Amino acid sequence: MLIHPDFDPIAIAIGPLAIRWYGLMYLVAFGLFFFLGRYRARSNAWRGVDYALIDDLLFLGVLGVILGGRLGYIVFYKLGHYLAHPLEILAVWQGGMSFHGGFLGVLVAGWWTARKHKLRFLQLTDFMAPLIPCGLAAGRMGNFINGELWGRVTNPDLPWGMVFQGAGPLPRHPSQLYQFALEGLLLFAILWLYSAKPRPMGAVSGAFLAGYGTFRFIAEFFREPDDFLGLVALQMSMGQWLSVPMIIIGVGMMAWSYRRARAGIAA
Numbered sequence: 001m002l003i004h005p006d007f008d009p010i011a012i013a014i015g016p017l018a019i020r021w022y023g024l025m026y027l028v029a030f031g032l033f034f035f036l037g038r039y040r041a042r043s044n045a046w047r048g049v050d051y052a053l054i055d056d057l058l059f060l061g062v063l064g065v066i067l068g069g070r071l072g073y074i075v076f077y078k079l080g081h082y083l084a085h086p087l088e089i090l091a092v093w094q095g096g097m098s099f100h101g102g103f104l105g106v107l108v109a110g111w112w113t114a115r116k117h118k119l120r121f122l123q124l125t126d127f128m129a130p131l132i133p134c135g136l137a138a139g140r141m142g143n144f145i146n147g148e149l150w151g152r153v154t155n156p157d158l159p160w161g162m163v164f165q166g167a168g169p170l171p172r173h174p175s176q177l178y179q180f181a182l183e184g185l186l187l188f189a190i191l192w193l194y195s196a197k198p199r200p201m202g203a204v205s206g207a208f209l210a211g212y213g214t215f216r217f218i219a220e221f222f223r224e225p226d227d228f229l230g231l232v233a234l235q236m237s238m239g240q241w242l243s244v245p246m247i248i249i250g251v252g253m254m255a256w257s258y259r260r261a262r263a264g265i266a267a
């Protein structure tokens with residue numbers, strides 16, 4: 001049984017200025033998106049993406065992640081609370097971000113960027129999809145450093161079971177690390193290799209949706225449900241319910257894209 005190190009959430013403090021680890025993880029995520037995106041644009045010219053587009057996409061994507069993530073958390077998880085306390089919507093330092101909301105924000109940013117640069121939307125999302133998991137990995141590492149979003153109680157004999165401060169004396173699954181490995185590293189490897197060769201338009205985007213939805217659905221079995229929400233219908237968590245349509249849409253997109261390719265329909 002392990003004990004969570006209980007890291008100081010503040011990474012750097014200079015006078016009144018404090019930089020938190022979670023904020024640094026966001027910078028890591030955006031940095032990886034930028035540099036990996038430039039590498040893909042340079043090594044895969046057939047994708048129709050250049051450096052100027054990546055710069056625009058990164059700027060709008062940052063806004064999409066922050067605004068969409070916050071609004072998604074409010075709508076999907078604590079709508080009643082924020083309707084009763086609307087000023088707390090601005091209190092982002094108290095936490096409260098949703099991947100699914102941030103993902104929708106990124107889609108809006110991608111749509112606007114594709115429109116500006118005269119690319120098809122799916123052409124751009126196929127380019128973006130393999131760049132996202134590294135950012136997800138950075139975010140989950142930030143959750144682990146903060147000692148938040150811990151897992152469910154596990155058998156004390158589990159070698160990597162971990163006691164988290166504030167979660168009681170019993171060992172829990174370090175579910176942040178499970179998500180780091182599944183939604184981050186493994187999904188990145190799968191999408192990077194799958195997209196190394198040209199695929200029918202929409203196939204890579206569909207693979208991301210199906211892959212993320214599947215890995216998130218699995219990880220939720222080990223993650224402690226939000227205490228203010230718990231398990232919802234059919235004893236599934238909100239994260240699982242939000243992942244189900246991603247899986248369905250992703251598989252459907254892949255089938256649709258390959259069917260169009262076999263029929264000889266131009267992308």
